[in-house]
Amino acid sequence: MHEKFRILVERLHEKYEVLTQSEPLSAKQLPPKERGAGVYTFSDNGKVIYVGRTNNVKKRFAQHTGDGAKHNQAALAFKFARQILNIPKPTYKPDEYSRANLMLSEKFMETFLTEKRRLRALEFRFVEESDPTRQALLEIYVSEVCDSPNNDFDNH
Numbered sequence: 480m481h482e483k484f485r486i487l488v489e490r491l492h493e494k495y496e497v498l499t500q501s502e503p504l505s506a507k508q509l510p511p512k513e514r515g516a517g518v519y520t521f522s523d524n525g526k527v528i529y530v531g532r533t534n535n536v537k538k539r540f541a542q543h544t545g546d547g548a549k550h551n552q553a554a555l556a557f558k559f560a561r562q563i564l565n566i567p568k569p570t571y572k573p574d575e576y577s578r579a580n581l582m583l584s585e586k587f588m589e590t591f592l593t594e595k596r597r598l599r600a601l602e603f604r605f606v607e608e609s610d611p612t613r614q615a616l617l618e619i620y621v622s623e624v625c626d627s628p629n630n631d632f633d634n635h
Contacts, residue, residue, distance in 0.1 A: 499520070499621075504605060509536050515537055518530065519603060528601070529629040550578050550591070559598075
């Protein structure tokens with residue numbers, strides 16, 4: 480392994496341990512913006528269901544879980560609402576299942592709001608990592624080790 484890359488990955492497992500062994504945080508316990516860059520998880524009964532990364536954890540948590548968060552902010556809740564309502568995967572065409580059209584559906588909007596609130600109630604953990612390359616590697620590492628079902632590193 481190249482030395483430069485080895486240095487980037489040498490502390491991944493240590494950060495993973497800190498993240499997964501930490502106590503869940505509430506919105507009020509999240510670090511302020513200046514200490515808010517890193518990797519986070521949403522877990523359901525101890526099982527990691529999603530791993531993400533951010534430069535502002537308070538803002539990102541609010542985007543995932545806030546009642547007023549838009550579809551492009553609360554992408555995970557949007558994905559869950561699609562799954563619950565058996566809506567096909569996006570085709571990125573302006574059809575009945577486009578994001579814009581789904582946002583006009585009362586039933587979809589109710590489910591979307593319910594999912595944002597459900598995410599708010601899940602276990603949320605965070606570990607600081609300010610370096611963007613290490614952050615990306617840590618997100619992938621945690622997702623793979625925890626077998627997170629909602630992370631997708633495929634090209635679109």
